[in-house]
Amino acid sequence: MDKIRILLVDDHAVVRSGLTMLMNVQSDMEVVGEAADGNEGIAKALELKPDVVLMDLSMPHGRDGFSATSELKKVMSNVQVLILTMHDDEEYLFRALKVGAAGYVLKSAPGNELLHAIRTVYKGEAYLYPTATKRLIEGYLKFAEKEEEDSLELLSPREKEILSYVATGYSNKEIADKLIISVKTVENHKAKIMEKLQLTTRPQLVKFAIKKGLLELDE
Incomplete structure (x- = not known):
């Protein structure tokens, strides 16, 4: 069985190490590379051709996760970018989806949820943590209501x-x-x-x- 090839992009080496251990014991996953910032992540993605890029958002040195995701989707449209972040914030969520992320998971989530998210986006489906789905729906409804108000004008x-x-x-x-x-x-x-x-x-x-x-x- 082909394994899901994963690239980790996070500025914390300890985080990358822990994620690598979690994923490499899975029969259907393999971490093929790591990067400490967005620029390195783009270079590694072009070199290694991963199926899924696990992307942090806040990386103080170099390119951040939003910019890196946007650029990656331009040069590698088939790669699935899964955001893994500590930011439980709807503004971050909407921005991540806007730049092309296929999913959004919190670092506080249990390991099995992260593994499920990786498998989900690998299949070409979207994944959001449960409360994010509710926020996304609420945001859409507010947007739709605003659009309807504007249409009267x-x-x-x-x-x-x-x-x-x-x-x-x-x-x-x-x-x-x-x-x-x-x-x-x-x-x-x-x-x-x-x-x-x-x-x-x-x-x-x-x-x-x-x-x-x-x-x-x-x-």
Whole structure:
């Protein structure tokens, strides 16, 4: 059976030694090299062609883990970078994922969790420690909510007005009569609204309008 070839990048020799002992006793893993900073890690990765790079983030001398991960993914897109860090912080987590890391594990995690994470990213899957998954979901929901708020600002005052009438249930002709415009103009506005909001059905428009409080129209 082919072993998972692992490169360790951490500025602490004792940490690297302990990790090497843990992994080399596994039947499916082999530590093929070590590096003390990001620059050395990139050079060793290019030389040794590991399957997984176990990367620390905070390395005071030389290139840090964020920069090294970003560069590695540019020159070796197939390598899987697993972050192993003491930073239980969502900003670090998001930055690591943004630069291309396949996983994020805390140094305080038990050894079997780290081994599981290595096997997971080796298969091309993502791995996050349990509380990180919750944070990632919360972060995504906040981002999605902000995006939706921003999307309302894409609409002109007339488009918001037409959207509110559509959501209230008025037909194209009724809207045209109220606004003293042609039915064709109403249809064009509706098409632009759906394009801007990236919506495809009337129920989606209604749901969006309700959420944004656009149903209260002055008669």
